[in-house]
Amino acid sequence: MSGQSVDITSPEANGKPVIEFKGVSKTYQNGTHALNDINITINQGEFVFVVGSSGAGKSTFMKLIMREEKANTGTITVNGFKLNKLKRKNVPLLRRTMGIVFQDFRLIPKMNVFDNVAFAMHVVGASGREIRREVSKALSAVGLGDKARSMPNELSGGEQQRVGLARALVNHPDLIIADEPTGNVDPNMSYEIVSMLTAINKQGTTVLMVTHDHSLVRDFKHRVIMLDGGRIVADNAAGGDD
Amino acid sequence: MKLSSVKYLTKEGFRNTWANRLMSVASVGVLVACMVAIGLAILISENAKLALGNLEKQNVVMAYMKDYTWAFYSDNAKDAKPADSSSKEKADKNGIKSSDYVIHTKEEAELLCSEIEQLDNVESVEYISGEEGLKSMKEGVLKDQEQYFSFLDEKYGNPLSGAAKITMKNMEYFDATLEKIENMEGIDVVQSHGDLAEKISAIKNGLAIAGFWIISILMIISLVIVSNTIRITMYSRKLEISIMKAVGATNSFVRIPFIVEGVLLGVISAVLSEGILYFCYRVATEAITKTLGTTDIIMYSELAPVLFMIFVGIGIVAGVVGSAIMISKYLHKEGSEFAAI
Ligand SMILES: Nc1ncnc2c1ncn2[C@@H]1O[C@H](COP(=O)(O)OP(=O)(O)OP(=O)(O)O)[C@@H](O)[C@H]1O
Numbered sequence: 042m043s044g045q046s047v048d049i050t051s052p053e054a055n056g057k058p059v060i061e062f063k064g065v066s067k068t069y070q071n072g073t074h075a076l077n078d079i080n081i082t083i084n085q086g087e088f089v090f091v092v093g094s095s096g097a098g099k100s101t102f103m104k105l106i107m108r109e110e111k112a113n114t115g116t117i118t119v120n121g122f123k124l125n126k127l128k129r130k131n132v133p134l135l136r137r138t139m140g141i142v143f144q145d146f147r148l149i150p151k152m153n154v155f156d157n158v159a160f161a162m163h164v165v166g167a168s169g170r171e172i173r174r175e176v177s178k179a180l181s182a183v184g185l186g187d188k189a190r191s192m193p194n195e196l197s198g199g200e201q202q203r204v205g206l207a208r209a210l211v212n213h214p215d216l217i218i219a220d221e222p223t224g225n226v227d228p229n230m231s232y233e234i235v236s237m238l239t240a241i242n243k244q245g246t247t248v249l250m251v252t253h254d255h256s257l258v259r260d261f262k263h264r265v266i267m268l269d270g271g272r273i274v275a276d277n278a279a280g281g282d283d
Numbered sequence: 284m285k286l287s288s289v290k291y292l293t294k295e296g297f298r299n300t301w302a303n304r305l306m307s308v309a310s311v312g313v314l315v316a317c318m319v320a321i322g323l324a325i326l327i328s329e330n331a332k333l334a335l336g337n338l339e340k341q342n343v344v345m346a347y348m349k350d351y352t353w354a355f356y357s358d359n360a361k362d363a364k365p366a367d368s369s370s371k372e373k374a375d376k377n378g379i380k381s382s383d384y385v386i387h388t389k390e391e392a393e394l395l396c397s398e399i400e401q402l403d404n405v406e407s408v409e410y411i412s413g414e415e416g417l418k419s420m421k422e423g424v425l426k427d428q429e430q431y432f433s434f435l436d437e438k439y440g441n442p443l444s445g446a447a448k449i450t451m452k453n454m455e456y457f458d459a460t461l462e463k464i465e466n467m468e469g470i471d472v473v474q475s476h477g478d479l480a481e482k483i484s485a486i487k488n489g490l491a492i493a494g495f496w497i498i499s500i501l502m503i504i505s506l507v508i509v510s511n512t513i514r515i516t517m518y519s520r521k522l523e524i525s526i527m528k529a530v531g532a533t534n535s536f537v538r539i540p541f542i543v544e545g546v547l548l549g550v551i552s553a554v555l556s557e558g559i560l561y562f563c564y565r566v567a568t569e570a571i572t573k574t575l576g577t578t579d580i581i582m583y584s585e586l587a588p589v590l591f592m593i594f595v596g597i598g599i600v601a602g603v604v605g606s607a608i609m610i611s612k613y614l615h616k617e618g619s620e621f622a623a624i
């Protein structure tokens with residue numbers, strides 16, 4: 042989507058780097074060292090689990106990618122945007138290249154399913170016809186084609202998260218960012234959601250997902266990055282046991 | 284910005300106002316109160332100005348001239364022209380020579396009048412001859428006083444000099460203009476109500492200052508009210524805003540519905556205020572004309588367009604500025620931070 046040039050440092054499987062961290066550290070205002078000297082490259086088309094104990098720095102890592110927080114040192118490149126040089130007013134452009142899935146779903150209670158998804162398209166100025174077409178497609182893709190008129194409180198947790206997923210997908214992002222998307226849904230639904238993410242990934246979208254669920258990591262064989270105390274302590278290309 | 288976005292955002296603004304209707308009604312109420320007060324202040328001060336203007340028009344200055352009568356009644360005649368060699372002319376039966384006074388003919392009197400008229404601050408000048416003056420004075424006084432004036436006239440001749448009846452443009456420069464007239468060749472004394480003029484311009488200034496403060500304070504109140512409403516709307520929609528920002532909405536995109544809401548509140552209030560004022564003003568003026576019998580009251584229709592423009596202006600300014608203040612406080616927050624407020 043974005044046209045900026047990126048150096049290709051790692052000629053990995055599926056293509057060019059989508060996310061690159063070089064010597065990145067993040068210390069919060071109150072002095073907490075959340076991340077220390079992170080160096081990592083994630084390539085186009087990869088599916089990455091980010092794991093680690095509570096307070097390890099997983100959410101901070103995701104927030105740096107979304108540019109909700111800024112790194113203190115080091116450089117971050119996401120979808121061709123050099124984040125340390127990105128002006129505040131251009132942050133929306135970065136955000137439009139990614140789809141974000143929230144742990145708490147973040148659906149607007151007084152809007153029905155269709156409008157909740159359409160909302161993300163209004164924001165980027167899509168026309169009414171485009172919106173009708175793309176929202177229907179996205180809802181079918183997550184298996185909720187028949188729930189378009191339902192209100193969020195009429196849906197199960199898993200269904201609500203699928204609406205959240207449809208909203209993240211509807212603008213065709215290059216990258217999906219999900220911080221514990223299965224944290225509030227039951228185990229069966231968790232499997233379903235990760236299956237859907239895997240299917241989306243198969244079509245070329247890079248997926249980055251934080252999880253505490255070991256069984257998910259074990260059963261879906263994806264790359265696993267493990268954080269501990271703000272450092273990367275393991276990076277297994279093919280998933281597997283802890 | 285695309286047309287589809289403009290439509291969407293405007294709709295969102297209306298939706299905000301409706302979703303927040305209790306708050307909207309409350310703030311429209313306060314805004315209407317402010318606007319009606321502003322409107323009343325304007326209507327009252329405009330009427331006061333009109334009344335004061337009428338009063339000013341009646342505040343004429345009489346400048347009496349040094350003509351024959353002046354010479355007759357004043358001792359000045361004797362010392363004005365000391366008996367010099369050229370006084371070959373004969374004194375009349377009253378012992379007054381033509382050289383004893385300055386204004387001899389009607390033409391000279393009118394020339395003096397036109398000189399006065401040329402002064403900057405003079406609105407109009409009318410020449411009133413002694414005869415005319417006496418006539419109007421007789422008409423204006425009571426019966427036995429009239430007899431007194433007639434007696435004077437018969438015995439000694441008309442006691443009044445010719446005079447210039449002067450009205451001024453601006454009462455602020457009353458004294459300066461008066462002094463200029465007094466110093467003119469051919470003017471004896473000037474009769475005026477300078478204190479009245481002073482009072483009128485003091486009242487006018489007072490009105491202007493009071494009006495300025497009333498309107499400023501009410502404007503500030505309007506601004507605070509609208510920004511507070513916007514703050515509450517933003518708070519109630521923080522989830523939406525955080526999602527909007529997460530999916531890449533620009534700040535101006537987030538802002539527009541709130542500005543629309545503010546402007547909408549202002550415009551609704553303006554329409555209501557205009558209606559309320561119209562009704563109140565009609566009732567009030569009817570009562571006043573009935574009891575006082577004056578018809579010198581400004582018609583509402585004369586001021587209605589101006590008032591409406593002022594109200595809509597206040598509404599728009601309050602909406603734009605009020606929402607801008609609140610939005611700038613909130614928009615620095617990013618996605619999930621915003622939801623955490
Ligand atoms: N806004 C903040 N201000 C200050 N400190 C913060 C902030 N956010 C996180 N931290 C701290 O930074 C460290 C890393 O936090 P982070 O949220 O990244 O952990 P996490 O791996 O996501 O944990 P969890 O699994 O519990 O979600 C923690 O010590 C946390 O207390």
Ligand SMILES: [Mg+2]
Nearest residue numbers: 099100101220
């Ligand atoms: Mg976390």
